[in-house]
Amino acid sequence: MANSEESLLACHDCDLLVRKPRLRTREKVVCSRCGAVLYSHKPDSVGRALNFSLASLIVFVLANAYPLLAFKLQGQVQLCDLISGVKELYRQGYWELAVLVFSVSILTPFLKITSLLYVLLPLRFNRRPWRLAYVFRCVETLHPWAMTEVFLLGIIVAIVKLRDIAIIVTGVGLYSFVALIVLMAAADAALEPHDIWEQVEVER
Ligand SMILES: [Zn+2]
Incomplete structure (x- = not known):
């Protein structure tokens, strides 16, 4: 050695x-x-984390584009998507809660995925992105604030509470959201942060 x-x-x-x-x-x-x-x-840490991050971005778009759930109550069908919970909280006057839910379930996951792609995509092709250290520090700061699991728990609680009074149909958005949680965790598990910090050292 x-x-x-x-x-x-x-x-x-x-x-x-x-x-x-x-x-x-x-x-x-x-x-x-x-x-x-x-x-x-971790073998091919950057490449594997990049693949999981790209897949995360696709399911993130699907989770936002399609309904999570459909409620059928007294002949009426109500569709519920990722943003409708935020809108409902805002409409009822809980604007602080609406901002919090929007941040941890939509904004932070989006920022985390896109900033990780910004770091990983060029590195995968042996290029160093502009302000690598700053952006990767942001990724690490955002990490604990992407609480997609907590949001999913909220949806499960709602399903359990409402299943006796309404017919609930799960939608593409919900499956995409579950896939988003799994793929973001897989990207975290595949990535060795030290490999990125080593590239920052090379930059200096
Ligand atoms: Zn020690």
């Missing part, structure tokens, strides 16, 4: 500096002081 192939990693938990050796597939670097995982070698 040549020294030039080693770089230093700082532990995000205890700040210990650890030498990063060349790893084989699925090997990890663990902090010798606190045991935190600092880096794990």
Whole structure:
């Protein structure tokens, strides 16, 4: 193992500096002081995260374009899509809640997917996007705010509560929304952030 192939990693938990050796597939670097995982070698991290992000963008569009649910109550059919819950909250005067729901279920996932694509797409073709460090820091900041799972939980609760009084038909939007949650999690799992930060170092 040549020294030039080693770089230093700082532990995000205890700040210990650890030498990063060349790893084989699925090997990890663990902090010798606190045991935190600092880096794990994920094969084709950028390429796989890019594929999952592109698929996320497609299902995001579908989840917004098609109804999540249809309610049939006393002969009337009401369609419910992703934005209609936000509109309803706003209409009833809960505008702060409407902004929050819009942010965590629509805006943040959209920003996260598009900024991740902005980072990954050029890197996949060995180009470095403009302001890579800044945009990738935004991706990492947005991460905890994309609470699509919480929104899904809300939909499930609504279905359970309303199923006795109305006929509920699940729509393409709902399946797309579930696929969005799975694909965004898959993109996160495929990506090793350290691989991106290494490109930032090259830039400097
Ligand atoms: Zn540590």
